[in-house]
Amino acid sequence: MITRVRALTLPWTSVVPVLAVVLLVFTWGRDLPGVVVGVVTVVLAGAVLAAVHHAEVVAHRVGEPFGSLVLAVAVTVIEVALIVTLMVDGGAKGATLARDTVFAAVMITCNGIVGLCLLVGSLRHGTAVFNPEGTGAALATVATLATLSLVLPTFTTSKPGPEFSSVQLTFAALSSLILYGLFVATQTVRHRDYFLPLTKHGEVITADSHAEAPSARTALISLGLLGLALIGVVGLAKAVSPTIESVVESAGLKHAVVGVIIALLVLLPETIAALRAARRDRVQTSLNLALGSAMASIGLTIPAVALATIWLSGPLILGLGPTHMLLLVLTVVVASLTVVPGRATPLQGGVHLVIFAAYLELAINP
Structure with missing residues (x-):
């Protein structure tokens, strides 16, 4: 009888995602x-942990880098759906929503998550070792996507303000999809x-033994x-x-600050999995x-909002202000110097975390 009861008992990682969607x-x-x-906050925290668990199960089955790709794309697709929904319902406030969300995701991932992981990895194992060829290719793609989508609109003159014209927005959307597709094929x-x-000796680890x-x-x-858990995370965060x-x-x-907090909640599963x-x-x-x-956030959000402008009547402001542009430039320069050696010490992790702290400070006190 005891064995039968145990067999019928579902683990919490299976119950919480369903509970999160029902609560949503x-x-x-x-x-x-x-x-x-x-109650929502408690279930949200449980959904985050359940998402990390199921992402690791999928990753263990399909191997790297497919496991990382599954989690990144799943979170971003749901996040993009949320952004478009909020833009439809948000009125004038929705004009900058895509820009603010994408830039927050770039800062959180490229400085917050990268900094934490480099710090934890180097403190625990002496140095954090990674492949500069693959990481450099990813960083170059992120930098190009961010510049084309978030920096250029500030300097274009076809429309007043930091906006793209329809032709320019179409080009940015197609470029984002093409670059993201090329990267996924390469990866x-x-x-x-x-x-x-x-x-530590530079040998490739093909599987966890x-x-x-x-x-x-x-x-x-x-x-x-995993899909249910991520829907619960994004929806309950909203x-x-x-x-x-x-x-x-x-x-x-x-x-x-509200956008930053929501972005932090949405990216929690990836943060915990990365750590x-x-x-x-x-x-x-x-x-x-x-x-x-970061790449999926730009590469999928920009095409989605470009498509959404067909039925949205308000403006779509994508261009960053001077302060955020400086932070983006600093992030790209520092990340490039971090990637080149293929290994990092706690110093590199600390530098990225300081940039992330500066972003948070300027969000609070612009």
């Missing part, structure tokens, strides 16, 4: 009392070995539960956003997650 259905678009916000087909973890890979059935179940807005306003902070990989001395996997998320 009952809370979407409603004003939530304090008690419900507390998964032609030069997959550039994105695999390395040993500490555990047997899960079955195809288990991986498919985890893939489905559900608690009014409470976050009221707290931010009562604290006298700028409205941009776990860094602790296992798989820093290349951490960088695949971080830079892949």
